[in-house]
Amino acid sequence: MGPVAVAAGLAVAIGLLAAAGVSVAIARGEIAASPTPSDTPASSPGPSTIGPVTAGSAAQSPEPDTAVSVVPDPPIDDVESTWVVVNKSRPLEPLQWVPPDLVALTSLPGGSSERMRAEAASALVAMHAAAADAGVPFAVTSAYRSYDEQVSLHAGYVAARGRASAERFSARAGYSEHQLGLAVDVYASAACELKPCFADEPAGQWVAEHAHEFGFIVRYPLGYYDTVGYIYEPWHLRYLGPELAAEFQDSDAATLEEYFGLPGAPDYP
Numbered sequence: 420m421g422p423v424a425v426a427a428g429l430a431v432a433i434g435l436l437a438a439a440g441v442s443v444a445i446a447r448g449e450i451a452a453s454p455t456p457s458d459t460p461a462s463s464p465g466p467s468t469i470g471p472v473t474a475g476s477a478a479q480s481p482e483p484d485t486a487v488s489v490v491p492d493p494p495i496d497d498v499e500s501t502w503v504v505v506n507k508s509r510p511l512e513p514l515q516w517v518p519p520d521l522v523a524l525t526s527l528p529g530g531s532s533e534r535m536r537a538e539a540a541s542a543l544v545a546m547h548a549a550a551a552d553a554g555v556p557f558a559v560t561s562a563y564r565s566y567d568e569q570v571s572l573h574a575g576y577v578a579a580r581g582r583a584s585a586e587r588f589s590a591r592a593g594y595s596e597h598q599l600g601l602a603v604d605v606y607a608s609a610a611c612e613l614k615p616c617f618a619d620e621p622a623g624q625w626v627a628e629h630a631h632e633f634g635f636i637v638r639y640p641l642g643y644y645d646t647v648g649y650i651y652e653p654w655h656l657r658y659l660g661p662e663l664a665a666e667f668q669d670s671d672a673a674t675l676e677e678y679f680g681l682p683g684a685p686d687y688p
């Protein structure tokens with residue numbers, strides 16, 4: 420479990436640095452955390468220092484003479500990390516994990532009974548304020564869901580739609596990003612709530628364009644079912660933290676699986 424311990428340490432270090440407003444620079448082969456002036460925005464353009472794990476992938480580098488830089492052991496297996504990658508072949512470990520720092524989204528429309536991990540919740544509040552300023556506010560449908568809640572939700576969809584159909588959009592308990600406290604489903608109109616047409620609404624377009632500025636990505640893009648295991652969900656936003664979200668946005672990867680060089684996960688093993 421050495422790599423896991425290292426990954427956990429890395430996650431903690433990044434979390435602490437991020438919390439302190441410190442820019443984290445990660446170079447190939449070593450981790451260099453260099454404090455920078457606090458007025459440096461986390462999303463400022465710069466060399467791609469986090470980078471995809473798999474060299475030779477379709478990753479884009481702003482510096483052609485520089486090989487793809489990597490984090491030696493990105494904390495993608497660490498359920499505590501905002502970098503954790505969960506899909507149909509990568510369950511939460513432990514399966515019934517509960518985030519330690521859930522906070523209510525009471526200030527957001529639809530958020531009165533919804534929760535996320537503290538860092539993600541703060542970012543979502545900031546993103547909502549920016550969207551509202553832009554004239555395209557959104558509301559929250561669903562954020563954190565416990566293992567037991569996911570059991571019920573998934574069973575309901577399976578009963579109504581059949582397993583094969585249901586599992587194109589509903590995760591089994593222990594396999595949902597919502598259980599991480601890092602995912603949120605948002606909407607702008609009842610007509611397009613949890614529907615692909617959210618992408619065509621002004622709020623959906625704004626979210627797709629700006630989510631990364633707040634540390635979120637649209638996790639299940641159009642046309643990547645065989646990679647991510649889910650249909651297009653323009654409403655499902657996953658919090659990665661500002662550094663990774665910015666690096667992801669600057670890369671050619673459309674999914675976390677591609678970004679970290681992981682195999683596609685269209686089905687459960």
Ligand SMILES: [Zn+2]
Nearest residue numbers: 602603604655
């Ligand atoms: Zn979702």
